[in-house]
Amino acid sequence: MVGKIVLGLDRTIRALAAAGRWLALPIMLLLFLQWPLREGLGRWSREANDLGQCVFALYVAIAMTAATRAGRHLSADLIAHRYGDRLRRRLHAIAILTATLPWSAFVLWKAWRPVVMSIGGLERFQDTDDPGYFVVKAALLLLAAMVAIQGVLDLRRGAA
Numbered sequence: 001m002v003g004k005i006v007l008g009l010d011r012t013i014r015a016l017a018a019a020g021r022w023l024a025l026p027i028m029l030l031l032f033l034q035w036p037l038r039e040g041l042g043r044w045s046r047e048a049n050d051l052g053q054c055v056f057a058l059y060v061a062i063a064m065t066a067a068t069r070a071g072r073h074l075s076a077d078l079i080a081h082r083y084g085d086r087l088r089r090r091l092h093a094i095a096i097l098t099a100t101l102p103w104s105a106f107v108l109w110k111a112w113r114p115v116v117m118s119i120g121g122l123e124r125f126q127d128t129d130d131p132g133y134f135v136v137k138a139a140l141l142l143l144a145a146m147v148a149i150q151g152v153l154d155l156r157r158g159a160a
Helices: 002-041 045-069 085-120 133-156
Strands: none
Touching: 002 045, 002 133, 045 133, 085 133
């Protein structure tokens, strides 16, 4: 039973990471369109910016875990590359237990209520009153949840 849950979580994270990479395209398009919309049409550039912020927040939330899964995240490897695999796995497990999981738990605990209220109220961007700011806040919970789940998956795999 637990194995099926872990496998399901692993597949979910993998699918989100695979889908999340495509968010880079609309981000680039929205960034590109801001200038022509502002200068050419004289409108909709702020809306493009707000939408771009929503997409970027989701992209970053997913990309952090995707980078970890791919072994492309930032790491202190200046000295650690000399360590053996066993010691590196232990250090990784210690880092997950003492930093990653506590950080994720703290963020989920502190942000849960404000984010749920933001989503419930369909919070808007303050400067433009455009809808969607709740997506930026929800991305924080997505980030913390994905990081925590990936940490647990890594621990189950022996902090590979």
